[in-house]
């Protein structure tokens with residue numbers, strides 16, 4: 001009977017207040033998940049020597065020894081809609097890319113910043129195109145947000161491939177509070193732009209940072225590689241990454257990815 005009650009609440013004729021209730025409930029569950037999973041990962045995987053330094057800024061950047069643009073030369077470009085293209089790689093090229101990006105040097109730099117080793121649970125190579133501000137979807141796809149239903153330790157790695165200020169770079173604004181109760185300030189000067197030409201790597205805590213994709217100018221675009229990393233006991237990646245390049249990220253990924261086959265990096 002309880003099930004019927006839940007179904008009738010969420011899947012019958014929904015009033016505005018019911019949607020609002022569902023949204024508040026989702027936010028609440030997401031916050032509990034973020035904190036509980038974060039705590040568990042701190043206990044199981046974190047090297048306490050590197051405590052908190054990164055959590056005070058929410059973003060880091062360093063230079064790589066190679067240019068990642070070479071990896072997408074043979075990628076298949078698929079136009080998803082007017083605002084987005086996705087570049088698909090073959091399975092073996094994904095393995096090569098991951099082993100090259102997360103080599104011993106990068107692993108060490110990230111470990112020293114965060115205190116964690118990671119599992120790469122999702123990746124996407126995408127290109128944002130200009131979209132008219134009057135388009136109904138503009139607000140949704142270019143809205144400032146923080147990633148919900150993920151651990152607070154979930155790390156996103158970005159490698160911008162052709163991104164400058166004209167490309168509408170990803171804007172990241174750290175809020176020095178895990179509850180994000182402070183509202184996003186669009187005009188804040190305390191923010192970073194994720195820009196580069198294939199040789200810079202950025203780490204961002206998207207569960208603790210507001211972030212917003214910009215709108216590229218008409219004759220420009222923003223192409224970048226994004227990896228989603230969750231703390232693990234060793235450096236590894238999900239074997240099925242190549243199958244999910246066109247799909248969106250799984251929610252609650254620290255938990256859900258736990259049950260999939262993973263391959264060791266290097």
Ligand SMILES: [Fe+2]
Pocket residue numbers: 145146147206211
């Ligand atoms: Fe996001």
